[in-house]
Amino acid sequence: MDISKITSKEQAVGFLNQFDNFLFDCDGVIWSGNTLLPKTIEILTYLKMELHKNLIFVSNNSTKSREEYLKKFRKLGINFINKNEIFNSSFASAIYIEKILNVNKETDKVFVIGMRGIEGELREAGIKYIGGEDIRLDDKFSVEESEYFQNLDPSVKVVLAGLDLNINYHRLAIGLQYLLRPEVFFVSTNIDSTFPNGKFKLPGAGTMIKALETCSNRKSISCGKPNLNMMKSIIKEHNIDISRSVMVGDRLNTDIKFGKLGGLSTLLVLSGICSEEDVFSKDNDVVPNYYINKLGDLYELIHE
Amino acid sequence: MDISKITSKEQAVGFLNQFDNFLFDCDGVIWSGNTLLPKTIEILTYLKMELHKNLIFVSNNSTKSREEYLKKFRKLGINFINKNEIFNSSFASAIYIEKILNVNKETDKVFVIGMRGIEGELREAGIKYIGGEDIRLDDKFSVEESEYFQNLDPSVKVVLAGLDLNINYHRLAIGLQYLLRPEVFFVSTNIDSTFPNGKFKLPGAGTMIKALETCSNRKSISCGKPNLNMMKSIIKEHNIDISRSVMVGDRLNTDIKFGKLGGLSTLLVLSGICSEEDVFSKDNDVVPNYYINKLGDLYELIHE
Incomplete structure (x- = not known):
């Protein structure tokens, strides 16, 4: 050793x-x-x-976009870092969807289970999305009353899932409908099962993703560490x-x-x-x- | 074959x-x-x-108690069935917690992730519980504001999880805190990954349970089909x-x-x-x- x-x-x-x-x-x-x-x-x-x-x-951590990460660095007194030196799993996922899955930015959409960090990176990459923090998904789920369920969108080509403090049955049910389409890609930001919050452990992204993998009987492609998709993106982006x-x-x-x-x-x-x-x-x-x-x-x- | x-x-x-x-x-x-x-x-x-x-x-299906099942049979015009002919996973779970885990009905509690069918059967068996459809768990989760998080109950001896249309981050986070105690039993009603709703599939109990299993790094004991606990109870109860x-x-x-x-x-x-x-x-x-x-x-x- x-x-x-x-x-x-x-x-x-x-x-x-x-x-x-x-x-x-x-x-x-x-x-x-x-x-x-x-x-x-x-x-x-x-x-x-x-x-x-x-x-x-x-x-x-996918809950923050690189912009928000930068704010955290600055708040802690680190002023000499810039955005292109930050590589988080929401950014890595956006790159993967853009460059590897080659979605059509005019016509395709991503259904997001996750928070504004993911939304921010998709927006910045010019990728259309639905879901995410949309408050209509906070409503209790009912097949009849869910606008999302009643209007399943044929232009959704990717489900992207990450840590979601707003996770609920409504989001899982809609995610499942898209994942049941074999042509829809299933991408996850990372698969950490928990994350530390002071002395407590809280459910991590892997918790939501395993829930979706279970009901859809599919495996997601993870863009976070230790998956090499993230490494490949970094190597390509920074030419290291x-x-x-x-x-x-x-x-x-x-x-x-x-x-x-x-x-x-x-x-x-x-x-x-x-x-x-x-x-x-x-x-x-x-x-x-x-x-x-x-x-x-x-x-x-x-x-x- | x-x-x-x-x-x-x-x-x-x-x-x-x-x-x-x-x-x-x-x-x-x-x-x-x-x-x-x-x-x-x-x-x-x-x-x-x-x-x-x-x-x-x-x-x-654990979302209904046997009483509620009976009502469904009657509503559909089947009037010749009685309660002891019905054996569902919430009833099987209550029996398991009562007869196999031998909880103390005076002092022990069950934390429920699931719906009123489970609550009904636990009540009928005389077993104390918290969680379930408690509307305080419908609130968005925050470590500081969650009464459940701030008052974790040392008398909880079992986490019982089943299909929960009210599943959310709050319920997962509280369930995890109890499951991190090695002395707390982890019981699930059933592990079906989906259930049919007309022509659609919706996320089943297995979805919630896999989420909890993932963040807690534990396996639940399932009381539903195909687990033989349920068969043993039926054979014993009906002497078949x-x-x-x-x-x-x-x-x-x-x-x-x-x-x-x-x-x-x-x-x-x-x-x-x-x-x-x-x-x-x-x-x-x-x-x-x-x-x-x-x-x-x-x-x-x-x-x-």
Whole structure:
């Protein structure tokens, strides 16, 4: 097992010298909830401004569009990131629908189960959609009274599902009607089964998607980590050399798996979900190349 | 493959002579939605009144209690059925929680994701419950504002989930909090992924249950067909001889599987979910002993 913990200045410098492209997960790496992790601004500034590295922020959170993500970065004091450095699962899904599924922007529509982050990215890509946060879908479902049910739209070519705090029977029932058409594509933003909310776990995108997969007896194509569709989009969009790229994340089964599947090097930070015990557990088969207590340690080691 | 299609008077008479006990699924066999299937009253009257057969109606529909089922039978003109001839999954679940899980009726509670049929059967069994159709769970979920979230109840010992037309993020999030306690049992009424509504399919109980199973990373114990818990309860309650019993249903993977697992003979009717192609598909490994276009054909064949 070839794995090193970065604990000295020499190791930190050697690590940074190997890579031009740094892909970062956000929650558990850059921030935890709404709090920035220590020395994050310093290391990001150093990487971008002094070393001129290419930074890409890769998140499975689809509830925000890249615009909204940018606002979060700015609110936390990170002002030197721009929109094209952010790659979240709603954006990845919009790209996938646009570039891979090649929907006709004049005539085709997407039925969305998800929130405004998804709607924002579809709008920006010029893709027509229905559903999403439409309040008519908040009404209790009845076959007779649902406008959506009574007017199923033949131009829907894709169902796109992600985390939806407005999920209800109405949305599931309409989603199912479209998924029963074999020609309709089924795309999901990501399949995380839960997400952390302070000390609680709440149902994640995977919960809604599994519900839809169960009633439709279909499998969705996931655009989030660790699915390689997302990696392919990033590589294409940023034209990066994977041999000079590293994926930094706090989850073995999404971030590190994603990096490894994509052929990148990987750095696990212990400031989020996974611990050192998880790495060396006999049940773990996803071993990062490097690990470190937190991202900011790279800055501290180099400047000590 | 030993399978016969019943198409002649001789076959129909031979079929009926073999059995004393007829277990019927309801939807797709007796009725479709709110419409009785042709010649159903005639065949049921003939079986019960003239041939003195034992009829048992076995349904995975948990949205109605047995009382409400009886009303539906009467509304459709079937007046000769009584409550103890009805065995649905909400009743089976209440029995399971009462007799197998042995909940303490004074101190324990069930958190219900499901409708008033479940609530009715739990009430009749004297089991305390929360959740279900409680309108506070219809509110949009927020950690801070949810009374259910802010007052998680330590006396909840079981989560019981079934088809819930009121399913929403709020109910999923509260269900998850209870399921994250390893000592809480996870029971489901049935796992049908869809149910027919006229010419449409709508998401079934299995949709909600898979959602809960996904976020909690747990498996539920199902009390509906094809689970043998239900068959054991029926055999015990009605003291039937399985060698003289036949299960009649419209679904291979629930009704027919249920009959076969229980050691009964099986009759598939093609008036519901499954078609002749499904029976002979190479993916199908659940082959009924008999099949017929619809239940009423037995009457027509015998009286032609």
